[in-house]
Amino acid sequence: MRLALTPSTDSGDYPFTHRVRTRFAETDAMGIVHHAAYLPYLEEARVALLRHLGHPYTELRSEGVDLVVLEAFVRYRRPLHFDDVVDLGLAVGAVTRTSFQLAYLLRVEDEVRATAVTVHGAIDADGRPRRLPGWFTGPQFTRP
Amino acid sequence: MRLALTPSTDSGDYPFTHRVRTRFAETDAMGIVHHAAYLPYLEEARVALLRHLGHPYTELRSEGVDLVVLEAFVRYRRPLHFDDVVDLGLAVGAVTRTSFQLAYLLRVEDEVRATAVTVHGAIDADGRPRRLPGWFTGPQFTRP
């Protein structure tokens, strides 16, 4: 495993926050949000972070840079339910020339529900690894 | 609306059948399969029909033909539950030079659960309408 981050449960450790509201379609027959639905929440939060930094993902893709998910880890601490308003904290770490990692904290009204880590790599239009754009390694990215 | 087919509830009217088993991830907090999960079932059955006819969808796509969904209609008659084994009957109709329609019957152990209709059009790699391949208008397609 390349997972290098250990996500904190202290919201102060997450410089960027994105809010989502859970959908009924994302619940399951246990009456809670299905565990697979968390990954699109993390992705939506990443997309919001890139937009916030002035480098929207659509711009990256039009420049021939795609970001692939190399690894994903989620720890489900307490369930999410339908219509919960979830605050996702994001923190960047473990940045290399071709990859970076994100730690996530999911809270509902300050109660921790889950933590997560994703590992990302940059590829070109042919699917080959390539360097991340320069701003990825600068403080603007790692300290949003 | 272009919907031209009225799906029968008689399984004898459906020349091709495809079987799926519902997933837990597809259920919702009402304890039944979520209504949005039916559309991927229909799609999986269409893909199976094309494979059965000797023209798999991947081959169509590599030839520059994409099939887009123009309209979709589902009537939910009785719910599906987790782990149900669903037999999807398919019948082709309303074939034109650039479009066709499919009627569907979803049953579990001969009990009707849903009926559906989808309307499809052929487009080229640039997203423009194009003629369907010739075999689409022949009896092999309309009578699988």
Add this chain to the structure above:
Amino acid sequence: MRLALTPSTDSGDYPFTHRVRTRFAETDAMGIVHHAAYLPYLEEARVALLRHLGHPYTELRSEGVDLVVLEAFVRYRRPLHFDDVVDLGLAVGAVTRTSFQLAYLLRVEDEVRATAVTVHGAIDADGRPRRLPGWFTGPQFTRP
């Protein structure tokens, strides 16, 4: 079919609007939003409408009223793409003592992308049809 509404393409016909942003997870290998992803958009907009009317869906469910989807129809007019901001217009119609219908208009920057209709019925905790709460048949609901 019970579908009784013909959704207009004039945004002025839709008293309530809800906005969603498409997710990357909802796109498919054609590079557009997959047709099955529209149904959760419609559902999210319905939930927002009920909240706006002061009768959130979670409250309905805790009172033992569930709303089931009896029929769904979508007409895909122009594709949605990743990161599109979609304005969903909603209009209520065909209200009976146990069911109602909703018409939807999906636009991106005033360009029509899709129209849709869903048919809903009220059931009790045992899955049997029951009367809709009184406010469903009043002008507050049908004219949000």
Add this chain to the structure above:
Amino acid sequence: MRLALTPSTDSGDYPFTHRVRTRFAETDAMGIVHHAAYLPYLEEARVALLRHLGHPYTELRSEGVDLVVLEAFVRYRRPLHFDDVVDLGLAVGAVTRTSFQLAYLLRVEDEVRATAVTVHGAIDADGRPRRLPGWFTGPQFTRP
């Protein structure tokens, strides 16, 4: 993290195998299967394993035992594409009185595509942790 298993890339280490075919609905605009779609594959394989062992998940649920996902980890090694036929190998490990873990190997025609680990706990109808049924700790489960 509780993750205790390191999934091998040798198919001989996985006593049980389940096959799925990827759906078009599961692809994304990169032309590959979206990373969130893997979790339902793992779940479908777990359900198939329980059925194979003579203790289907529906039976467990009717006995008041629910299995919750406490953690999930996926390493995406090479992408999956539409219509790929995926063989999922499963191996049980780290069994305690209230939890167990599963390691997964995803292959397409003997080429490794992904590895994964999930951590599961047993809960009762009120959501409280409870002991796993006895057969979970026996060799039948850990050596399917």
